[in-house]
Amino acid sequence: MDLCQIHADRCKGCELCVQFCPKHALEMSEERNAAGYHPAVLAHPELCNGCAMCAQMCPETGIEIYRRQKRARQDAANQG
Amino acid sequence: MTTAMNSQDGMKKQNGGSVAAEDLVDLKCVFERPQSLSDKPFHYCPGCSHGTYHRLIAEMIDEFGFMDRTVGICPVGCAVFAYEYFETDMIEASHGRAPAVATGVKRALPDRFVFTYQGDGDLASIGMGEIIHAAARGERITVFFVNNGIFGMTGGQMAPTSLIGQKTTTSVDGRDARATGHPIRVCELLSNLEGVAYMARVALTSPKNINTCRKYMRKAIRAQTEDVGLGLVEVLSPCPVQWGMSPGDALHHIEEDVVKEFPPGEFVDKLADPVKA
Structure with missing residues (x-):
């Protein structure tokens, strides 16, 4: 499971999470959600370390x- | 989803050989919606800090354990539907009169945690008299004040907190100090009053500042619960739609221009040496 779970239907496409992600793991989707916005998606889950900067900045929680x-x-780590 | 993914992880580890049963649930949720915040999606524009501030208030209510004895007072303005978003008792006040309503609630029910949520058009314009007298009386209420320097809901008119030179729909050539005066700095104005126990201003522009805001909000709530006086936290919020900026540019505008007019920091802190107001 990805460390960062984005509720696409809540997203209004303000892009603050994308701008504040220190690992550049987030991108805006080409798809549209139910409200017609382009939601943010975790495009590079391997980069995400769960720092929660995106969640802190997200105005929609x-x-x-x-x-x-x-x-x-x-x-x-032992297995890897 | 959590269960399914965890069981997959578990299977992988069992194949690896060295896994205790309690490691099957190895992911811990460290950030989620606060309990005091309802599931209803916010009606605010994209990039507006009202949602962030709502979440912080809900986090504080959860943290202090006040969910069953909180009464919130909603303003008129963008946050007029704030009562939809909190799982606590909420009252809708007339425009600017939230401190007066909060006074009544707190005096009638002193064991409740009473907060008002007000914008700058509500608190600094029509409600200026109410907040000054509530502060002068030292009412044991907590005021969460959102300053975005514009009337957002009604279409972007000039507010008392608009910057000099700021273009709005009622100051199309920029605010002229000669014609419409200077921005009102609410924290500086109210910090002279004896009844104020805690007052601080912060810009909600980065995760660091959001943490600072939490720190200030804790103190503003303690000002009420420890019976010291009125607590107020002012946040500098972006209004990307009415400012005509992208959400990211609006945050840069706050950090570069707005903080010059409204410097962040703590203005009053009587908690360290709690003198009864």
């Missing part, structure tokens, strides 16, 4: 952020 627990991160 349309982004949820998940992070791996420390122990799970260590397991992933």
Whole structure:
């Protein structure tokens, strides 16, 4: 599961999340949502580290952020 | 979705061999919609900070655990439908009269957390008399003030907080100080009054400033809960549509121009040495 979950139907296409993402992982979609806006999408999920800058800036509270627990991160590192 | 993805992760790890059962749920939600915020989508324009400020207020209500004893007072202006967005009791006040309504609620029900949410057209224009007297009386209420320097809902007219030279639909050549006066700095004006316990201004232009805003809001709420006096937090908000800018450019405009007229910072803080007002 991606660390950054964007609710496309809440998005109004203000692009603040895209501008504030330090990893440049977000882009604006070519598709339109139910309200007719181009929503933001996580175009590069491999770059996302769950810093939540996008969610802090989102005026619509349309982004949820998940992070791996420390122990799970260590397991992933051992396997990887 | 969470369950399905977690079970996939779990399967992968079981194949790897060294996984305890509790690691099956390894993702933790660190940022989500606050409980006090309803699920209804905001009606605000794209890039407007009203939504951000609503979320911060809801976060504070959750953090302090006030959800079951909060009464919010809505303004007239862009945030006139704010009662749709909070899962708490809300009252709609007449234009500018939110501090007066909040005074009544707080005096009748002193155990409630009472806040008003007001824009600059509401608080600094028609409601200036109400907020001055509420501050002078030292009412135990918390005022969340949104300053975007323009009347957004009615079509972008000049507000008392519009900058000199700012073009609006009622000042098409830019605001002229000779004809319409100078911007009113609400925090500087009210900070002279003894009843004010906490007052601060912050620009909602970056994640760092949003964290600063949280810090200020905590203190403004403590001013009420610790019975010190009136707490007020003013945020400098963009109005991209009525300013005629993109949301990103509007934030740059605040950081470059608006903060020169409205310097951010704490103006009154009587919490460290809580003198009874």
